[in-house]
Amino acid sequence: MKFLSEKNPDIHRTYEIINEGISKRAFVVLMACCKVLYQGRAKSRLGSGDRFIIIKPDGSFMVHQDRNLEPVNWQPPKSNCKASLENGILQITGSRRNPPESLEVEIHCTYMASYFIGEDSKELEIAGYEENMREMVFESPELIEEGFRPTSREYQTENGFIDILGKDKNGALMVLELKSRRAGVNAVKQLKKYLDCFTDHKEFVRGVLVAPSVTDDAMELLKEYQLEFKELHPPMELGGGKNLTLDFFSSS
Amino acid sequence: MKFLSEKNPDIHRTYEIINEGISKRAFVVLMACCKVLYQGRAKSRLGSGDRFIIIKPDGSFMVHQDRNLEPVNWQPPKSNCKASLENGILQITGSRRNPPESLEVEIHCTYMASYFIGEDSKELEIAGYEENMREMVFESPELIEEGFRPTSREYQTENGFIDILGKDKNGALMVLELKSRRAGVNAVKQLKKYLDCFTDHKEFVRGVLVAPSVTDDAMELLKEYQLEFKELHPPMELGGGKNLTLDFFSSS
DNA sequence: CTTTCAATCTCGGGC
DNA sequence: GCCCGAGGTTGAAAG
Numbered sequence: 001m002k003f004l005s006e007k008n009p010d011i012h013r014t015y016e017i018i019n020e021g022i023s024k025r026a027f028v029v030l031m032a033c034c035k036v037l038y039q040g041r042a043k044s045r046l047g048s049g050d051r052f053i054i055i056k057p058d059g060s061f062m063v064h065q066d067r068n069l070e071p072v073n074w075q076p077p078k079s080n081c082k083a084s085l086e087n088g089i090l091q092i093t094g095s096r097r098n099p100p101e102s103l104e105v106e107i108h109c110t111y112m113a114s115y116f117i118g119e120d121s122k123e124l125e126i127a128g129y130e131e132n133m134r135e136m137v138f139e140s141p142e143l144i145e146e147g148f149r150p151t152s153r154e155y156q157t158e159n160g161f162i163d164i165l166g167k168d169k170n171g172a173l174m175v176l177e178l179k180s181r182r183a184g185v186n187a188v189k190q191l192k193k194y195l196d197c198f199t200d201h202k203e204f205v206r207g208v209l210v211a212p213s214v215t216d217d218a219m220e221l222l223k224e225y226q227l228e229f230k231e232l233h234p235p236m237e238l239g240g241g242k243n244l245t246l247d248f249f250s251s252s
Numbered sequence: 253m254k255f256l257s258e259k260n261p262d263i264h265r266t267y268e269i270i271n272e273g274i275s276k277r278a279f280v281v282l283m284a285c286c287k288v289l290y291q292g293r294a295k296s297r298l299g300s301g302d303r304f305i306i307i308k309p310d311g312s313f314m315v316h317q318d319r320n321l322e323p324v325n326w327q328p329p330k331s332n333c334k335a336s337l338e339n340g341i342l343q344i345t346g347s348r349r350n351p352p353e354s355l356e357v358e359i360h361c362t363y364m365a366s367y368f369i370g371e372d373s374k375e376l377e378i379a380g381y382e383e384n385m386r387e388m389v390f391e392s393p394e395l396i397e398e399g400f401r402p403t404s405r406e407y408q409t410e411n412g413f414i415d416i417l418g419k420d421k422n423g424a425l426m427v428l429e430l431k432s433r434r435a436g437v438n439a440v441k442q443l444k445k446y447l448d449c450f451t452d453h454k455e456f457v458r459g460v461l462v463a464p465s466v467t468d469d470a471m472e473l474l475k476e477y478q479l480e481f482k483e484l485h486p487p488m489e490l491g492g493g494k495n496l497t498l499d500f501f502s503s504s
Numbered sequence: 505c506t507t508t509c510a511a512t513c514t515c516g517g518g519c
Numbered sequence: 520g521c522c523c524g525a526g527g528t529t530g531a532a533a534g
Contacts, residue, residue: 007255027304029283029304031255033253033370041527042379042380043379043380043383044377044378044527045376045377045413046374046375046377049373050253050368050370051370051372056318057319058318058320060320064306066279066310067308067329068310068312068514068515069323069329069514069515070514070528071321072376074321075527076321076527077319077321099527111255111370112366112368116302116363118285118301118303118318118363119301119302120318122300124324125298128294128295128512130510130511160508161508161509181293181512186524215521217523236291236294290512293511295512320530321530322529322530325512326512328512329515353512355512378527433517436516436517467517467518469518
């Protein structure tokens with residue numbers, strides 16, 4: 001890991017460090033007093049204050065305040081980040097063509113300027129998504145109910161894609177809408193829309209909302225529409241089959 | 253701005269810096285080789301690599317890789333962040349009760365450890381759909397009231413930018429605050445702040461909140477401050493992003 | 505390239 | 520506190 005970090009660099013030195021970091025495709029990090037202007041999909045302005053600025057090697061560009069998880073302003077990966085120093089004014093500009101937009105950060109004073117060239121080849125392994133739930137239901141249909149047989153996933157209707165289509169033990173058609181987290185009224189409305197595609201169907205079609213839980217409003221709406229709810233939690237198992245919790249911190 | 257930054261601190265020193273930073277409610281920043289485990293709404297694992305770690309005073313906790321805008325793992329504001337050093341293993345844990353979840357970062361080696369205590373009182377001012385409303389009012393001032401003449405938009409005061417400044421048919425100054433959605437008490441307070449910039453003005457200054465509707469609380473506050481409300485709906489959106497793109501090209 | 509949709513979405517506002 | 524809707528959503532996958 002190569003890196004450089006300086007405290008209280010002046011404007012010119014800050015300019016040098018930023019350029020060096022960007023040209024070396026490093027992780028550039030500043031703590032500085034700045035003001036920010038964004039123009040593009042919308043338009044925003046942020047007055048002067050102390051903030052944290054990050055430029056990643058992939059072109060991601062962020063300005064973080066001391067609050068909130070999200071950056072107050074940003075540019076996505078692949079944006080073109082450049083520093084400029086004109087008439088004694090230091091500015092970092094991140095821009096892109098499609099959509100046309102730019103983020104301008106004017107730096108008044110730098111407390112710390114750094115860049116890092118690190119190594120990180122690991123990718124995140126994650127579980128607990130709706131897709132994991134879909135797989136689980138296909139592999140173990142009895143989790144929905146005894147005798148359930150899924151026939152197709154992502155079944156296309158004129159009102160969108162049905163998560164899972166199947167039949168119950170009596171041969172009645174079942175439409176499943178899956179949610180990986182607590183489901184609200186929107187999920188019920190979505191399910192209802194799918195069922196509306198089967199109004200000309202001869203027999204009764206069952207609609208089932210499958211989620212770890214539902215809001216009270218959603219449960220009421222389910223009853224009103226004569227739909228069902230099946231409690232099911234998304235699987236939380238990571239690949240490899242190892243016992244993650246026990247092995248994780250003792251394995252290195 | 254107070255801050256501290258050290259290069260290549262050992263595990264014990266890193267532990268001290270993190271604790272000091274958190275206890276002082278500072279912006280804590282690390283560049284370190286680490287591995288990460290998350291368990292809660294979902295579950296994830298990230299093997300060892302060089303990453304950037306941020307703990308904000310509000311409890312926001314992030315782990316950034318050298319790619320992507322979003323952190324690879326995180327905990328939202330108000331999470332409880334603590335460092336622990338046991339059996340020579342340094343770990344930062346961010347957790348919360350509702351929903352129950354935790355993020356554990358095990359640090360193997362630190363390249364840089366810092367904390368910053370900055371000042372930043374400014375809030376982001378953003379103009380999206382409000383922008384269209386402003387244009388509409390400028391083109392058809394009679395929508396506000398008969399005889400209204402807008403004089404300037406984005407008028408700068410020490411308390412921020414006034415959406416529209418103008419005069420009524422009697423020549424009295426009018427400060428307009430636009431909201432594209434139902435306005436709450438915050439909008440009223442904002443308007444009041446702008447009016448406070450005119451306390452030394454000889455004549456009475458009218459403050460008008462322009463929005464499709466207001467909450468009851470906001471309406472009460474308006475009366476208390478002797479401010480006015482004008483119902484106005486934002487222009488029908490014809491695919492906001494595309495409009496913006498077209499404007500961008502035709503104006504340059 | 506565009507379109508679509510889930511997300512540990514986040515964030516703010518109302519209730 | 521829960522719930523709902525918006526977002527410069529982001530990001531990934533599929534067409």
